[in-house]
Amino acid sequence: MPMEPNDLLAVLEDRGHRLTGPRRRVAAAIATKAESFTAEEVCGELPGVGRATVYRTIRLLVDSEVICKLALPGGEPRYTPARATYHHHHAVCLRCGAVEEFRDSTVERVVKAAGSDLTGQIVAHRIEFYVLCRSCMAGDAVEGKQ
Amino acid sequence: MPMEPNDLLAVLEDRGHRLTGPRRRVAAAIATKAESFTAEEVCGELPGVGRATVYRTIRLLVDSEVICKLALPGGEPRYTPARATYHHHHAVCLRCGAVEEFRDSTVERVVKAAGSDLTGQIVAHRIEFYVLCRSCMAGDAVEGKQ
DNA sequence: TCCTTGACGATACTTTGTCTCAGTAATACT
DNA sequence: AGTATTACTGAGACAAAGTATCGTCAAGGA
Ligand SMILES: [Zn+2]
Ligand SMILES: [Zn+2]
Ligand SMILES: [Zn+2]
Ligand SMILES: [Zn+2]
Numbered sequence: 052m053p054m055e056p057n058d059l060l061a062v063l064e065d066r067g068h069r070l071t072g073p074r075r076r077v078a079a080a081i082a083t084k085a086e087s088f089t090a091e092e093v094c095g096e097l098p099g100v101g102r103a104t105v106y107r108t109i110r111l112l113v114d115s116e117v118i119c120k121l122a123l124p125g126g127e128p129r130y131t132p133a134r135a136t137y138h139h140h141h142a143v144c145l146r147c148g149a150v151e152e153f154r155d156s157t158v159e160r161v162v163k164a165a166g167s168d169l170t171g172q173i174v175a176h177r178i179e180f181y182v183l184c185r186s187c188m189a190g191d192a193v194e195g196k197q
Numbered sequence: 198m199p200m201e202p203n204d205l206l207a208v209l210e211d212r213g214h215r216l217t218g219p220r221r222r223v224a225a226a227i228a229t230k231a232e233s234f235t236a237e238e239v240c241g242e243l244p245g246v247g248r249a250t251v252y253r254t255i256r257l258l259v260d261s262e263v264i265c266k267l268a269l270p271g272g273e274p275r276y277t278p279a280r281a282t283y284h285h286h287h288a289v290c291l292r293c294g295a296v297e298e299f300r301d302s303t304v305e306r307v308v309k310a311a312g313s314d315l316t317g318q319i320v321a322h323r324i325e326f327y328v329l330c331r332s333c334m335a336g337d338a339v340e341g342k343q
Numbered sequence: 344t345c346c347t348t349g350a351c352g353a354t355a356c357t358t359t360g361t362c363t364c365a366g367t368a369a370t371a372c373t
Numbered sequence: 374a375g376t377a378t379t380a381c382t383g384a385g386a387c388a389a390a391g392t393a394t395c396g397t398c399a400a401g402g403a
Contacts, residue, residue: 069369069380090359101383106360122268124321126390128359142315151315157307162326165301169288171330175270178324180308184317215349215400236390247352252391272359274390 054132056082062115073100077108087121087131087148121150124181144184151182200278202228208261219246223254233267233277233294267296270327290330297328 059078060070068074077100080093094105109130112118116136121129121143131141131150140158142151158178166173205224206216214220223246226239240251255276258264262282267275267289277287277296285300304324312319 071369071381073382103361103384104382107381110360122272122323124323126268126274128272142311142317142319144317145320149317151317153311153315155307155311155314157310161301161304161307164303165288165299165326168301169297169299169326169328171288171290171295171297171328172334173288173326173328174291175327176325177268177270177327179322180311180315180319181321181323182315182317182319188318217350217400219351249353249392250351253350256391 054082054084054134058082059112059117062117063111066111066115068111073104074108076100077105081109081112081118081130081132084132087129087143087150089127089129121179122177140178140180142180142182144187145181146183146187149184149186151184153180200228200230200280204228205258205263208263209257212257212261214257219250220254222246223251227255227258227264227276227278230278233275233289233296235273235275267325268323286324286326288326288328290333291327292329292333295330295332297330299326 056075056078059081060075063074063078064070076097077093080096081088090106090109093109094100094102097105109118113120113130117133118130119133119141121131121141123129123143123145129143129148131143133139133152135152135154137154138159139152139154142153143149162173162176162178202221202224205227206221209220209224210216222243223239226242227234236252236255239255240246240248243251255264259266259276263279264276265279265287267277267287269275269289269291275289275294277289279285279298281298281300283300284305285298286304288297288299289295308319308322308324
């Protein structure tokens, strides 16, 4: 189920932001992304929209928790539409960028448990799994393990 | 127990790299850091050493797993000396940069369990806790909660 | 001691953004 | 509808965190 641009725009409106032409176009571009994407990809697809505006809109959407920012091992930032509205984490394919969301209650229990062992108080956490997804594994096998 | 510069250098030598003057100075600078630091901090402390060399040396040390690269929520990369040689994760104070290492076998079991639920195969994972450490909490209390 | 080759510093370039600012347009008000 | 307000826009400068290039230099083995 591809995301609706209107879902993204509605969130912006709810938060008191204006629904402008450039924002509609950025939302439309992001809505076509089933998996993860980079900010520069969006810039490339919207030559009429300023780079600053693309980044500003992405930031608003991240702040609104409608899209999520990933931190891959190499450090390359990618964004992905949030499918769930509840707290979740991501498993990202390092080869093709496919994203699987997950919420594992055990993980959150571990966070709590670890918190009691640590000095200080946990204010946030990041849990990301980096995977080779099924279709990429299949592709590698065909090509003779890369 | 502050880290020994020689520990860092020994690892480089073991991996077949030359022990040069600039690398000794970078190692010495890093060895003084009990907690986390940024690459630019090291550059600032070593005006005689080229920026490229500082970054190159830090990369070697990260590759050697003698220092760890952290990805804070804001995205600011920080480095921290690895105290343990076994697999571990980090709890970082967002205010002062203090780092506590932890290895929770429960966490790793959860990673395995989550892996079986996911399509695809986990090839890496990142687990970081962002905390307010005890002394920073105390400081905030004194100053009237920020 | 000489030689090979890795490492060096300076500097340009890249990536991923953020800031500034004059001009524009979305919404509110009448 | 007309107007006012002010958020938003695009161009481009700037910034942070590196990486690539390249001529020079020195570490360490023969
Ligand atoms: Zn998400
Ligand atoms: Zn894949
Ligand atoms: Zn570590
Ligand atoms: Zn602290």
